[in-house]
Amino acid sequence: MIFKDCVAYLTQKIKEGLDKLDDCVINEMVESFFECDKMFIYGVGRSGLASKGFAMRLMHLGFKIYVMGETVSPPVNEGDLVILVSGSGRTNSVVKIAQLSKEVRAKIVVITTEKNSPLADLGDLTIALDVQKEKDPRLAPLGTLFEDGALIFFDCIISELLDRMGENEDRMTARHASLE
Amino acid sequence: MIFKDCVAYLTQKIKEGLDKLDDCVINEMVESFFECDKMFIYGVGRSGLASKGFAMRLMHLGFKIYVMGETVSPPVNEGDLVILVSGSGRTNSVVKIAQLSKEVRAKIVVITTEKNSPLADLGDLTIALDVQKEKDPRLAPLGTLFEDGALIFFDCIISELLDRMGENEDRMTARHASLE
Amino acid sequence: MIFKDCVAYLTQKIKEGLDKLDDCVINEMVESFFECDKMFIYGVGRSGLASKGFAMRLMHLGFKIYVMGETVSPPVNEGDLVILVSGSGRTNSVVKIAQLSKEVRAKIVVITTEKNSPLADLGDLTIALDVQKEKDPRLAPLGTLFEDGALIFFDCIISELLDRMGENEDRMTARHASLE
Amino acid sequence: MIFKDCVAYLTQKIKEGLDKLDDCVINEMVESFFECDKMFIYGVGRSGLASKGFAMRLMHLGFKIYVMGETVSPPVNEGDLVILVSGSGRTNSVVKIAQLSKEVRAKIVVITTEKNSPLADLGDLTIALDVQKEKDPRLAPLGTLFEDGALIFFDCIISELLDRMGENEDRMTARHASLE
Numbered sequence: 253m254i255f256k257d258c259v260a261y262l263t264q265k266i267k268e269g270l271d272k273l274d275d276c277v278i279n280e281m282v283e284s285f286f287e288c289d290k291m292f293i294y295g296v297g298r299s300g301l302a303s304k305g306f307a308m309r310l311m312h313l314g315f316k317i318y319v320m321g322e323t324v325s326p327p328v329n330e331g332d333l334v335i336l337v338s339g340s341g342r343t344n345s346v347v348k349i350a351q352l353s354k355e356v357r358a359k360i361v362v363i364t365t366e367k368n369s370p371l372a373d374l375g376d377l378t379i380a381l382d383v384q385k386e387k388d389p390r391l392a393p394l395g396t397l398f399e400d401g402a403l404i405f406f407d408c409i410i411s412e413l414l415d416r417m418g419e420n421e422d423r424m425t426a427r428h429a430s431l432e
Numbered sequence: 433m434i435f436k437d438c439v440a441y442l443t444q445k446i447k448e449g450l451d452k453l454d455d456c457v458i459n460e461m462v463e464s465f466f467e468c469d470k471m472f473i474y475g476v477g478r479s480g481l482a483s484k485g486f487a488m489r490l491m492h493l494g495f496k497i498y499v500m501g502e503t504v505s506p507p508v509n510e511g512d513l514v515i516l517v518s519g520s521g522r523t524n525s526v527v528k529i530a531q532l533s534k535e536v537r538a539k540i541v542v543i544t545t546e547k548n549s550p551l552a553d554l555g556d557l558t559i560a561l562d563v564q565k566e567k568d569p570r571l572a573p574l575g576t577l578f579e580d581g582a583l584i585f586f587d588c589i590i591s592e593l594l595d596r597m598g599e600n601e602d603r604m605t606a607r608h609a610s611l612e
Numbered sequence: 613m614i615f616k617d618c619v620a621y622l623t624q625k626i627k628e629g630l631d632k633l634d635d636c637v638i639n640e641m642v643e644s645f646f647e648c649d650k651m652f653i654y655g656v657g658r659s660g661l662a663s664k665g666f667a668m669r670l671m672h673l674g675f676k677i678y679v680m681g682e683t684v685s686p687p688v689n690e691g692d693l694v695i696l697v698s699g700s701g702r703t704n705s706v707v708k709i710a711q712l713s714k715e716v717r718a719k720i721v722v723i724t725t726e727k728n729s730p731l732a733d734l735g736d737l738t739i740a741l742d743v744q745k746e747k748d749p750r751l752a753p754l755g756t757l758f759e760d761g762a763l764i765f766f767d768c769i770i771s772e773l774l775d776r777m778g779e780n781e782d783r784m785t786a787r788h789a790s791l792e
Numbered sequence: 793m794i795f796k797d798c799v800a801y802l803t804q805k806i807k808e809g810l811d812k813l814d815d816c817v818i819n820e821m822v823e824s825f826f827e828c829d830k831m832f833i834y835g836v837g838r839s840g841l842a843s844k845g846f847a848m849r850l851m852h853l854g855f856k857i858y859v860m861g862e863t864v865s866p867p868v869n870e871g872d873l874v875i876l877v878s879g880s881g882r883t884n885s886v887v888k889i890a891q892l893s894k895e896v897r898a899k900i901v902v903i904t905t906e907k908n909s910p911l912a913d914l915g916d917l918t919i920a921l922d923v924q925k926e927k928d929p930r931l932a933p934l935g936t937l938f939e940d941g942a943l944i945f946f947d948c949i950i951s952e953l954l955d956r957m958g959e960n961e962d963r964m965t966a967r968h969a970s971l972e
Contacts, residue, residue: 253455253458253459253592254591254592254595255453255455255458255588255589255591255592256450256451256455256588258587258588258591258592259446259447259450259451259584259585259588260447262584262587262588263443263444263446263447263584264443266439266443267439267440267443270436270439271436271439273435275433275435275436278433278435279433296612296861297488297609297612298485298488301481301482301484301485302481304481304683305478305481305579307683307684308477308478308683308684309573309574309576311683311684311686312573312574317684318684319682319683319684320789320791320792321792321836322679322682322683322684323664323667323668323671323679323682324667324668324671324677324678324679324682324684325789326671326787326789327786327787327788327789327790327791328790328791343612344611344612344885344888344892345612345792345884345885345888348884348885348888349791349792352790352791352884353791389600389601390591390594390595390600391591392587392591393489393492393590393591393594393600393601393604394489394492394601394604394605394608396489396587396590399485400580400583400584400587403580403583404439404442404443404580405439407438407442407572407576407580408435408436408438408439408442409435410573410576411434411435411438411570411571411572411573412433412434412435412438414570414573415434415570420569420570421569421573421574424573424574425574426687427686427687428574428687429477429680429685429686429687430687430688430712431524431680431687431688431709431712431713432476432477432523432524432525432680432681432705432709476681484863487863487864488863488864491863491864491866497864498864499862499863499864500969500971500972501656501972502859502862502863502864503844503847503848503851503859503862504847504848504851504857504858504859504862504864505969506851506967506969507966507967507968507969507970507971508970508971524705524708524712525704525705525708525972528704528705528708529971529972532704532970532971533971606867607866607867608867609860609861609865609866609867610867610868610892611860611867611868611889611892611893612860612861612885612889613815613818613819613952614951614952614955615813615815615818615948615949615951615952616810616811616815616948618947618948618951618952619806619807619810619811619944619945619948620807622944622947622948623803623804623806623807623944624803624807626799626803627799627800627803630796630799631796631799633795635793635795635796638793638795639793656972657848657969657972658845658848661841661842661844661845662841664841665838665841665939668837668838669933669934669936672933672934703972704971704972705972749960749961750951750954750955750960751951752947752951753849753852753950753951753954753961753964754849754852754961754964754965754968756849756947756950759845760940760943760944760947763940763943764799764802764803764940765799767798767802767932767936767940768795768796768798768799768802769795770933770936771794771795771798771930771931771932771933772793772794772795772798774930774933775794775930780929780930781929781933781934784933784934785934788934789837791884792836792837792883792884792885
């Protein structure tokens with residue numbers, strides 16, 4: 253049974269990859285959240301799921317955040333922040349949204365693994381998570397390490413925001429949807 | 433900056449929690465996937481996102497899997513497997529779906545943190561991830577450890593299935609949606 | 613070929629059904645939109661799709677509207693308006709959300725075909741669309757007339773709101789998501 | 793109150809527009825459904841909602857249909873049918889998916905209002921619903937007539953299919969998701 257080897261492998265690779273991130277870059281991302289009118293996030297497939305998980309927590313912290321493509325998302329304007337998530341940095345619709353966001357002069361934050369990609373080039377701030385390199389395809393098929401790593405990355409950004417804002421769990425619970 | 437403390441904390445807590453799982457339980461879950469007609473998965477909020485991430489990979493492995501509530505999901509019948517995901521084991525709609533699944537005699541697998549909950553009681557197989565206990569609410573607010581732990585848990589189940597089925601990344605890529 | 617018979621049948625049945633609605637009821641629904649803090653809407657299956665179509669247009673008119681279950685939906689509180697859509701008035705999750713909305717003292721508007729149903733009983737305002745009676749199952753299988761009728765109903769409410777608010781298409785376009 | 797004027801206007805415009813459709817085109821669309829391996833549908837915003845409503849009913853009739861972008865949608869291959877829905881025929885992601893579908897040699901059916909548009913040009917079969925011309929923006933703002941007209945159009949295609957296949961409501965109910 254390789255289940256437990258896989259637990260050790262994924263958690264270790266994610267830890268190592270995220271540990272390499274530069275504190276200045278984390279700081280720049282966090283600061284940008286306080287300097288925008290509203291935020292948008294978008295990703296496709298499992299990257300999109302990690303994005304939505306981040307959006308929920310940002311909402312629990314009181315941020316004005318929308319998931320592109322959901323029913324009530326407004327248009328993007330200058331002064332907005334657009335967070336785009338794609339491991340390859342080449343997902344068609346994500347690159348297209350980056351181009352259109354640039355045209356309306358929104359600020360773009362890119363989360364990817366590929367520093368050299370069309371999406372990375374379009375980011376005002378591009379954060380490359382170094383988690384996929386030399387991976388074992390049996391323990392982490394396809395983009396698994398990026399997608400799981402991105403979710404952990406986003407949740408650590410949430411804790412960083414929570415700390416800086418003096419927020420707490422009780423106040424987040426009060427902003428949590430409760431009727432489903 | 434608490435970002436890196438948080439990376440260490442989340443990966444360590446998830447590793448420790450999943451390490452405690454009994455191999456027999458993992459084996460029973462994995463075996464049940466080969467003994468059903470088709471599979472369904474359901475969860476609300478961030479548990480729902482982890483569920484969808486699992487469903488995508490199961491589809492990449494060739495399983496017949498549906499997310500309850502999505503457009504083309506068929507009805508549940510006897511012989512089907514229903515995977516229900518809720519940290520608290522008390523989410524209204526998840527408990528209701530467990531009851532209705534039981535009525536049509538589908539097999540129920542519950543993923544939760546609470547062994548003593550209405551949902552846990554309804555599972556033919558209930559797997560409690562021990563990741564939330566004595567957690568630090570500043571580093572892991574609300575259900576973060578369960579939701580992130582569930583995603584890692586699901587991806588390790590995927591590797592276990594991949595290994596047993598003799599599947600590989602190339603064949604999974606061929607089943608991956610490619611037009612977005 | 614029955615295609616054109618079906619066009620005539622559906623448009624005629626929807627027109628007749630919606631014509632029977634009492635102007636006072638329409639007025640009460642429209643007025644309630646101006647007297648709430650924020651709005652929520654929920655429905656399952658094709659009723660859910662009509663609900664989302666309504667939510668988009670309400671957003672284009674400048675209302676604060678959320679679809680329950682979507683990523684960034686906040687909790688429901690006293691002072692909020694909850695619009696629930698179910699042809700049968702018996703859909704499990706919709707009835708449950710009505711009960712929970714009542715508990716937090718939100719105002720409930722029910723759109724249904726069944727005046728005598730658990731959901732109808734829970735509405736502060738219940739609007740029964742009389743479109744399904746004595747229907748031809750070959751030209752309108754299952755809840756087709758309710759679901760299509762609800763979409764037309766909602767779009768006529770939008771025109772009523774647009775008229776009363778002095779809104780226009782240009783201003784609505786400016787609030788329309790534009791990057792996809 | 794303009795509510796009832798709007799009911800008359802929308803139902804009349806939709807009826808007139810759909811009546812103009814050539815029976816041969818309807819027939820070609822319906823026939824194509826029986827000649828493909830599996831079907832996909834995609835649209836953005838309210839066009840996407842009408843698409844999902846169609847997908848549900850196609851599933852109730854027993855067709856193998858997927859909504860692009862949903863969790864369990866497989867890749868598109870030669871032999872598949874791709875239905876693309878956009879009033880303007882210019883929605884970015886819809887045009888892109890048409891191009892990529894063409895590359896893998898899937899058959900493309902386009903539902904639009906614009907015969908002269910990038911999307912229309914890419915259709916193996918393009919059906920232009922003539923419902924938006926000279927519309928009153930107060931009674932039908934933005935793409936309302938196309939979106940509502942497309943839903944009615946799709947439901948009339950469903951009746952046409954139901955009739956040709958000798959299907960009935962009872963068998964459709966048995967394929968209807970039932971646990972929510």
